[in-house]
Amino acid sequence: MERAVTLELGDDGILVATMNLPGRPMNVVGDPLMAGIAEAAERLATDPAVKGLILASSKADFCAGGDLDNMFTWTRPEQAFEGSMAMKRVLRRMETTGKPVVAAIAGHALGGGLEIALACHARIVLDDPKLKLGQPEVKLGLLPGGGGTQRLPRLVGQQAALQICAEGNDIAPAKALQMGLVTELAQDRDDLMFKARTWCATHEKSQQPWDAPKFRWPGGDSRSPASVQMFSIAPSIASARSYGNYPAVQHIMSCVFEGGLLDFDSACEMESRYFAACVMSPESKAMIGTLWFQLNAIKKGASRPAGPAKTKVKKLGILGAGMMGAGIAYDSARAGIDVVLLDTSMEAAEKGKAYGQGLLDKALKKGRTTADKREALLARISPTTDYAALDGCDLVIEAVFEDRAIKADVTAKAEAVIAPSAVFASNTSTLPITGLAKASARPANFIGLHFFSPVDKMPLVEIIVGGETSDETLARGFDYVLQIGKTPIVVNDSRGFYTSRVFATYVMEGIAMLKEGVHPRSIEVAGLQAGMPMPPLALQDEVSLSLSMHVAEQTKKDLAAEGKTPSEHPGMAVIRQLCEAGRIGKKARQGFYDYTDDGKRLWPGLAELFPVAASQPDQHELVDRLMFVQANEAARCLEEGVLRSVADGNIGSIFGWGFAPFRGGALQFIDTVGVAAFVARARELAAAHGPRFAPAAMLVRLAEAGGRLNN
Ligand code: NAD
Numbered sequence: 001m002e003r004a005v006t007l008e009l010g011d012d013g014i015l016v017a018t019m020n021l022p023g024r025p026m027n028v029v030g031d032p033l034m035a036g037i038a039e040a041a042e043r044l045a046t047d048p049a050v051k052g053l054i055l056a057s058s059k060a061d062f063c064a065g066g067d068l069d070n071m072f073t074w075t076r077p078e079q080a081f082e083g084s085m086a087m088k089r090v091l092r093r094m095e096t097t098g099k100p101v102v103a104a105i106a107g108h109a110l111g112g113g114l115e116i117a118l119a120c121h122a123r124i125v126l127d128d129p130k131l132k133l134g135q136p137e138v139k140l141g142l143l144p145g146g147g148g149t150q151r152l153p154r155l156v157g158q159q160a161a162l163q164i165c166a167e168g169n170d171i172a173p174a175k176a177l178q179m180g181l182v183t184e185l186a187q188d189r190d191d192l193m194f195k196a197r198t199w200c201a202t203h204e205k206s207q208q209p210w211d212a213p214k215f216r217w218p219g220g221d222s223r224s225p226a227s228v229q230m231f232s233i234a235p236s237i238a239s240a241r242s243y244g245n246y247p248a249v250q251h252i253m254s255c256v257f258e259g260g261l262l263d264f265d266s267a268c269e270m271e272s273r274y275f276a277a278c279v280m281s282p283e284s285k286a287m288i289g290t291l292w293f294q295l296n297a298i299k300k301g302a303s304r305p306a307g308p309a310k311t312k313v314k315k316l317g318i319l320g321a322g323m324m325g326a327g328i329a330y331d332s333a334r335a336g337i338d339v340v341l342l343d344t345s346m347e348a349a350e351k352g353k354a355y356g357q358g359l360l361d362k363a364l365k366k367g368r369t370t371a372d373k374r375e376a377l378l379a380r381i382s383p384t385t386d387y388a389a390l391d392g393c394d395l396v397i398e399a400v401f402e403d404r405a406i407k408a409d410v411t412a413k414a415e416a417v418i419a420p421s422a423v424f425a426s427n428t429s430t431l432p433i434t435g436l437a438k439a440s441a442r443p444a445n446f447i448g449l450h451f452f453s454p455v456d457k458m459p460l461v462e463i464i465v466g467g468e469t470s471d472e473t474l475a476r477g478f479d480y481v482l483q484i485g486k487t488p489i490v491v492n493d494s495r496g497f498y499t500s501r502v503f504a505t506y507v508m509e510g511i512a513m514l515k516e517g518v519h520p521r522s523i524e525v526a527g528l529q530a531g532m533p534m535p536p537l538a539l540q541d542e543v544s545l546s547l548s549m550h551v552a553e554q555t556k557k558d559l560a561a562e563g564k565t566p567s568e569h570p571g572m573a574v575i576r577q578l579c580e581a582g583r584i585g586k587k588a589r590q591g592f593y594d595y596t597d598d599g600k601r602l603w604p605g606l607a608e609l610f611p612v613a614a615s616q617p618d619q620h621e622l623v624d625r626l627m628f629v630q631a632n633e634a635a636r637c638l639e640e641g642v643l644r645s646v647a648d649g650n651i652g653s654i655f656g657w658g659f660a661p662f663r664g665g666a667l668q669f670i671d672t673v674g675v676a677a678f679v680a681r682a683r684e685l686a687a688a689h690g691p692r693f694a695p696a697a698m699l700v701r702l703a704e705a706g707g708r709l710n711n
Contacts, residue, residue, distance in 0.1 A: 005036025013051035029112030030067030041094035052200030063113025080279035084145035091119035115146035141284030145275030149255035157219035222260030286664025294647035308475035320400035321352025327455025330356035349383035408439030433466035460655035489648035499656035510536025511571030517613030526622035531660025541591035634666035635696035
């Protein structure tokens with residue numbers, strides 16, 4: 001059987017242990033890898049010919065983190081505790097032989113990977129700004145369970161360690177060197193191994209700082225005045241930010257604080273107990289399920305038709321160089337695609353290109369790009385007003401005004417130039433794709449690619465399959481989204497598609513509460529308590545009340561043309577009232593809030609328009625309403641076939657409108673509550689607040705069958 005770690009003893013007595021986990025694209029911490037490291041540690045400890053150990057990797061990464069596949073099978077806290085302790089026993093053995101151990105890091109060292117490196121006496125790292133070091137476990141509701149919360153504070157101080165573990169952000173090698181996390185930087189792989197060998201040779205006797213009898217904590221332990229001050233406020237700051245929705249953050253703080261009062265080995269055991277608590281938490285289960293397993297499945301093409309061969313876009317046309325067009329142009333050029341950016345005037349087209357230039361200038365200032373790369377990227381964007389320039393485009397995306405006639409006009413003009421096989425996509429946010437495709441001479445090649453604003457920051461693209469869109473077109477759209485580094489979800493055509501439709505239920509529920517006399521402050525706090533990134537009224541101001549009015553009027557007209565009369569959401573009357581008062585949202589500096597240069601505050605006039613009721617509902621009821629209304633609408637989308645998969649529903653909700661990530665997405669939320677319990681509570685809410693809460697029929701069936709939505 002192939003080995004996870006190969007050992008090679010050099011003439012200089014240095015044992016090089018090279019990690020290369022068979023059958024996996026990256027090294028991950030689990031039994032096979034740890035067994036290999038244990039063997040290396042044992043040789044180091046017992047073989048007098050071995051003078052030192054270098055841990056390296058022959059994969060692109062050093063080690064990318066814990067084996068989540070394995071972790072996900074743990075059902076009892078003892079398993080998580082023992083898994084974490086087993087890793088620590090190996091690392092402890094490795095760092096206490098008295099002989100030097102160096103991590104030679106040429107690729108990402110994340111999570112468990114960084115923890116292995118921390119158990120080495122030195123960390124020599126390739127000076128590559130793209131190389132990532134960090135403890136991202138918190139982003140999946142976990143904490144570093146391989147000693148990370150104990151070695152880091154003893155190496156870089158409690159404050160820096162807390163930041164690394166509780167925020168989970170990556171650290172580039174140069175910064176890591178500054179903070180004392182990294183020992184030395186190397187220029188290339190040869191230099192890396194040379195420096196690692198030299199370090200071993202010059203540090204014959206090695207001991208971790210925390211094992212030295214006179215060890216002093218950098219910045220002091222938990223009893224030092226600075227730490228006492230930090231720990232007296234950090235938990236409340238964290239709670240105020242997360243509303244207690246992320247228990248891992250609290251556990252990380254406890255680990256760092258309690259660890260600062262204990263000897264190293266007791267501290268490691270304590271960390272494993274908190275680790276087990278995290279692993280067993282519904283938050284980590286929900287996040288790992290969605291943000292790891294489902295996201296990976298999507299990226300591997302779970303929602304892409306299997307038949308058509310993989311494609312790449314070489315030349316892209318964008319119609320409309322406004323906010324969205326400019327962002328799409330920038331992101332596509334960044335992925336190496338040649339972009340033709342077309343608008344009605346050269347000035348508008350140039351302005352679209354200038355948007356990318358502005359982003360690049362900022363990146364250049366921060367050292368995130370080079371002048372050459374900036375030039376090369378900008379050279380790929382060609383502003384124009386001439387449709388002939390679209391010749392040779394494999395894909396054209398229209399991002400002109402949200403107006404059917406204008407969209408039809410640009411579709412026809414572009415199709416007259418591009419090859420019959422080229423794909424034409426619309427970035428419409430509200431107009432059904434099947435209807436827009438009527439303006440196309442080749443509706444099979446017509447698709448919706450719904451980007452989110454601001455394009456360069458938002459990771460999601462909602463792909464909308466029109467009535468006549470072919471599988472080939474869908475596959476090509478899907479490949480393009482991956483090509484530019486974004487995450488695609490695939491939905492069938494429908495009003496509001498998936499993301500806009502469900503997102504609206506959140507905002508409108510908050511607005512309906514206002515009409516009922518709920519205090520606006522309670523509504524906003526409920527949004528944040530629910531774990532949403534922005535409260536509903538503030539969000540509606542961002543979107544603009546006039547835009548929502550316009551969309552609602554348009555929808556009403558469209559449905560009337562189909563002979564339907566939809567019932568109006570109770571929140572709509574509030575939006576109309578505010579619009580009539582000229583309070584159309586943030587862009588007018590007045591909506592639910594007043595906006596000044598100093599910030600925003602709820603408009604006092606709301607109290608006159610919507611008097612606060614004498615009796616206020618329980619805050620818990622408000623949170624439930626905001627969450628259930630979204631989850632139920634997402635289930636309806638699944639039932640109606642708008643959503644094609646549960647994974648798309650979950651990922652679309654988190655990446656598209658920021659649905660509480662600790663819930664693992666709008667559909668995962670239903671499973672966490674329990675389908676039967678969800679149905680029962682939804683019925684209660686429907687009785688109290690209206691039929692929009694009536695549980696989707698598929699949920700009722702699922703509850704009866706005792707099933708769940710997510711596998
Ligand atoms: P915008 O007003 O910023 O830009 C539209 C651009 O299209 C303008 O530069 C305009 O000059 C150009 N244009 C208008 N008619 C044209 C024509 N006939 N030929 C070529 N160019 C023309 O609008 P935006 O916010 O970028 O939105 C564009 C599209 O994207 C709309 O369909 C909108 O619904 C959709 N969308 C917007 C958002 C958002 O948050 N703004 C999000 C997703 C989708």
